[in-house]
Amino acid sequence: MLRDLRKEDDGSAAAQLDLARGLERRGDGLVAKNNMTEAVAALGESVKIREAVAAQDGGSASAKRDLATGLFKLADAHCTAGQPRRADAIAARAAELFVQLAAADPDSARARRDEAQGFGKWGQVLMNGGHLTGALLVWQGAQERSAALAKVDAADVQAKEDEATAWERLAGFYARLGNSDRAMEAARTAVDQWTAIAAVAKTKADRRRLALAMLRCGDISAEVKQLKTARQWYAKAADQANVPGDPLLGPVAKRAAEQLVYADAVEAGLKDPAAVLDAPAAARVPALRTVATIELRADHPTTAATAAALLAKESRAADDLFAAARTFAGCAAVTRLGKDTRTGYAADAVVALRRATAAGFRDPDALTAPEWDAVAPLAPDFAKAREELLKLTEKK
Numbered sequence: 262m263l264r265d266l267r268k269e270d271d272g273s274a275a276a277q278l279d280l281a282r283g284l285e286r287r288g289d290g291l292v293a294k295n296n297m298t299e300a301v302a303a304l305g306e307s308v309k310i311r312e313a314v315a316a317q318d319g320g321s322a323s324a325k326r327d328l329a330t331g332l333f334k335l336a337d338a339h340c341t342a343g344q345p346r347r348a349d350a351i352a353a354r355a356a357e358l359f360v361q362l363a364a365a366d367p368d369s370a371r372a373r374r375d376e377a378q379g380f381g382k383w384g385q386v387l388m389n390g391g392h393l394t395g396a397l398l399v400w401q402g403a404q405e406r407s408a409a410l411a412k413v414d415a416a417d418v419q420a421k422e423d424e425a426t427a428w429e430r431l432a433g434f435y436a437r438l439g440n441s442d443r444a445m446e447a448a449r450t451a452v453d454q455w456t457a458i459a460a461v462a463k464t465k466a467d468r469r470r471l472a473l474a475m476l477r478c479g480d481i482s483a484e485v486k487q488l489k490t491a492r493q494w495y496a497k498a499a500d501q502a503n504v505p506g507d508p509l510l511g512p513v514a515k516r517a518a519e520q521l522v523y524a525d526a527v528e529a530g531l532k533d534p535a536a537v538l539d540a541p542a543a544a545r546v547p548a549l550r551t552v553a554t555i556e557l558r559a560d561h562p563t564t565a566a567t568a569a570a571l572l573a574k575e576s577r578a579a580d581d582l583f584a585a586a587r588t589f590a591g592c593a594a595v596t597r598l599g600k601d602t603r604t605g606y607a608a609d610a611v612v613a614l615r616r617a618t619a620a621g622f623r624d625p626d627a628l629t630a631p632e633w634d635a636v637a638p639l640a641p642d643f644a645k646a647r648e649e650l651l652k653l654t655e656k657k
Contacts, residue, residue: 274314278327281310285334297342297623304335322362326375329358333382343624343654345390352386355379356399370410370417377406377423381430388434391630397434403427418458422470425454429474432481439558441485448478452494459501465509472501472513479520486555488528495520519543527551534568538575545575553588562592566606573613579622586613587632594635607639611646618646623654 284307291300308331315324332355339348359379363372380403387396404427411420432447455474459467479494499517502510526540526548534556537548553568569588576582589610593603610633614622628647636643 274317274324277310277314281307281314281327281331284310285331288334288338292338292341297338301335301338301342304331304338307331308335322365322372325358325362329355329362329375329379332358333379336382336386340386340389343626345386345624345626346629348386349390349392352383356383370413370420373406373410374420374423377403377410377427380406381427384430390626393434393438397431400427400430400434404431418461421454421458425451425458425474428454429477432478436481436484439485441487444481444485445487445490448481452478465504465507468501469509469513472498472510472517475501476513476516476520479524483524483527483551484554486531488524491524492521495524523548523551527555530568531555534564534571537568537571546572546578546581549575550581550584553584557588557591560595562595562598562606566592566609569613570609573609573616577620579617579620582613582617582620583622583624583627586610586617587627587630589613590630590632590636593639594632600639603635604639607636607643610636611640611642614643614646615649618650618653623650625651625654 284303288300288304288307291297291303308328311324311328311331315321315328318324332351336348336352336355339345339351356376356379359372359376363369363376366372380399384396384399384403387393387399404424407420407424407427411417411424414420428447428451432444432451435441435444435447452471452474455471459471475494475498479491479498482488482491482494495517499514499521502514502517504510504514522541523544526537526544529536529539530548530552534549534552537545537552540548549568549572553565553572556562556565556568565588569585569592572588573582573585576585587610589606592598593606593610595603598606614628625647628650633643
């Protein structure tokens with residue numbers, strides 16, 4: 262019906278945009294069904310229509326905004342399809358459109374918020390593609406823009422929430438790099454801001470957002486081996502969500518209790534990875550992932566590999582299996598180890614990679630990370646495993 266409407270009135274921007282949005286909804290549905298080939302095609306066609314509409318009226322702010330929104334949808338689809346590098350230029354173009362809109366109407370809070378959120382999305386695409394420096398610079402830009410907007414109107418709760426979210430992103434980024442000081446500073450800033458927001462508006466929804474922020478800061482603390490601090494955040498989250506039987510806060514309280522168990526498992530695993538197996542089943546895989554990451558970051562490849570082996574044994578999900586593969590690859594990249602040891606780790610990485618692929622892992626760009634460069638000459642089967650993954654991604 263949408264295509265028929267466009268045929269009847271190809272000159273109508275409204276009819277074309279109706280078709281574009283219909284294709285976008287179709288793309289969203291296909292993403293939900295994990296049919297990424299058709300999803301990318303539908304979202305790509307939606308973007309082409311929006312480009313044509315924007316070209317018809319170069320001065321239309323709404324057409325530019327609509328195009329930028331569509332471009333980010335397409336970039337997200339490419340990332341989900343395991344093609345983050347294809348998403349880079351698309352996301353950069355979308356962010357540039359939002360920059361242009363904000364520059365054209367500097368007094369528009371909506372345009373400035375779109376610009377800040379656009380930088381946040383662009384940074385995520387860069388992160389997915391392994392462009393860490395670019396992601397940091399863009400996310401810093403998102404935080405600066407969000408902070409500037411929050412200062413304009415002290416009563417604008419949405420702007421304050423956007424700034425708190427921007428600080429959370431930075432905290433997660435620093436945690437991934439193992440920069441514990443900056444990670445904790447950013448996490449504390451985020452929670453301070455969420456706490457201030459909750460003090461103004463104390464609805465259950467506000468308490469839920471604050472508790473979730475505290476949980477995220479606890480996770481960040483655990484990732485940088487600040488387990489005492491992690492427990493404190495989890496306990497605060499549990500207290501914030503402590504309304505027994507409440508359908509909104511109850512799941513958050515349950516999650517906080519689970520994360521306290523997870524923190525105990527991580528602490529035990531840092532003494533002996535095998536001790537994680539004594540934890541409840543739900544805590545084992547996330548705790549082993551954290552232990553493997555911390556030990557590899559600390560240049561303890563033997564302990565990291567032990568944790569990765571346990572992780573591979575306990576895991577069924579594709580992302581968890583790939584986390585084991587990535588850890589083995591990181592161990593193989595430690596040049597001070599003997600060649601035989603590194604070769605063994607490289608072989609383990611390929612085995613875990615193949616298991617991840619069989620479980621549904623579809624991100625070949627992840628294999629461009631530096632640690633996989635060390636695997637390639639040590640494991641002859643790596644090239645074949647990568648080719649198998651590429652073929653499956655193309656079929657997707």
